[in-house]
Amino acid sequence: xxSTGRCCLNISNAAIRLSRDKIIGQPVLSSWQALLDYCRxxxxxxxxxxxxxxxxxxxxxxxxDELQQIGTVDHTPVYPQEVVKRALDLGATAxxxxxxxxxxxxxxxxxxxxxxxxxKEAGRKLGISVHDHVIVSCxxxxxxxxxxxx
Numbered sequence: 001x002x003s004t005g006r007c008c009l010n011i012s013n014a015a016i017r018l019s020r021d022k023i024i025g026q027p028v029l030s031s032w033q034a035l036l037d038y039c040r041x042x043x044x045x046x047x048x049x050x051x052x053x054x055x056x057x058x059x060x061x062x063x064x065d066e067l068q069q070i071g072t073v074d075h076t077p078v079y080p081q082e083v084v085k086r087a088l089d090l091g092a093t094a095x096x097x098x099x100x101x102x103x104x105x106x107x108x109x110x111x112x113x114x115x116x117x118x119x120k121e122a123g124r125k126l127g128i129s130v131h132d133h134v135i136v137s138c139x140x141x142x143x144x145x146x147x148x149x150x
Contacts, residue, residue: 035062039098039136049076050100053083055092056131064090073102080118087128094129095119098136106135106142113149120150 035054043050049071055064068083069076076099087095097119099112112135120130133144144150 035096036134036141038065039134039141040138043098043100043136045138047102048072049074049102051076051078052098053086054096054098055087055090056094056096057091058093060094060131063092076100078115078119080115080122083119084122084126084128087123088126093127094131095123096131097133099133101135101137104137104139106137106140108133108135108142108144108147108149113144116144116150 039052043052050067051069051071053066053068054062055066057063066086068086069078071077078099083095083097087093097116112133116130116133123130130150131145133150135142135144
């Protein structure tokens with residue numbers, strides 16, 4: 001007999017894998033909605049804040065997506081030098097950052113904005129662009145680029 005909790009978890013994991021398959025190895029900027037859908041499925045309902053980075057090559061093809069930090073219920077420490085170092089390790093020339101907000105709020109804090117600018121500046125010096133920073137919650141997504149914050 002199957003446990004409904006386990007069955008739901010398996011279905012959820014399968015949906016996340018299918019969603020990821022739509023973006024990995026693809027030009028991310030031309031499949032933006034697929035990236036946002038993946039973010040909502042994969043990280044939008046976590047119990048602690050998480051900071052993810054999507055690494056792109058010079059053709060804006062997604063080469064890796066990685067969890068960088070796990071925080072608490074309302075804070076995730078991010079170290080710009082670690083983000084840029086990992087991009088260099090992977091040979092990425094651009095990144096997209098994603099941060100979960102457990103509250104469901106899609107607004108950016110002053111800390112989120114400052115950290116994004118620090119990553120952008122550190123990356124710029126080494127030829128790595130920050131295409132966007134997306135806030136993800138169970139209620140949707142919010143783009144720094146669309147809000148004029150990047």
